[in-house]
Amino acid sequence: MGHVIEPAVSGRARCRGCGRPIGKGTLRFGERLDNPYGEGDTTVWYHPRCAAYRRPEPFLETLAGVEDPPAEVRSLEQVGAFSRAHRRLCRLGAVERASSGRARCRHCRTLIERNTLRIPLLFYEEGVFSASGFVHLACAPGYFETPQLLDCARHFAPELEPADLAELERVLD
Secondary structure (H helix, E strand, C coil): CCCEEEECCCCCCECCCCCCECCCCCEEEEEEEECCCCCCEEEEEECHHHHHHHCHHHHHHHHHHCCCCCHHHHCCHHHHHHHHHCCCHHHECCCEECCCCCCEECCCCCECCCCCEEEEEEEEECCEEEEEEEEECCCHHHHHCCCCCHHHHHHHCCCCCHHHHHHHHHHHC
């Protein structure tokens, strides 16, 4: 049984990429994995854009096997290819203010000052994203090996205040 792209049959599922609900009737990407709790497999669900950023290989593999995919999903092929080409991009979490001054940047190894914008890093292991450190906003292009991070950062941080969004655009644009 392979991965699927289909409309959501209910509004109960949450996206594994961003944590927000997947609305009933909206398209979703289902990645089929071995069930860690028993026999058979299990499906984890993503918004198509989240899957293109966080799980580009299975998303692009599935997209290649779909005959006449919907236009909104086909347009994400470039996003998935970009994410696959920049292997660390799938680690980009939301953008947030540092709650303390104790965390060190994974790129420059210096402390991240309290209340400055930072990017949490997520690592994927066995169907689960786990938090694993932070990078300064200014260090992000070097860590992710690309300066084109603005769209991905905006996607995973839709709740940013206008002042934070302006700072994000100033640093990453």
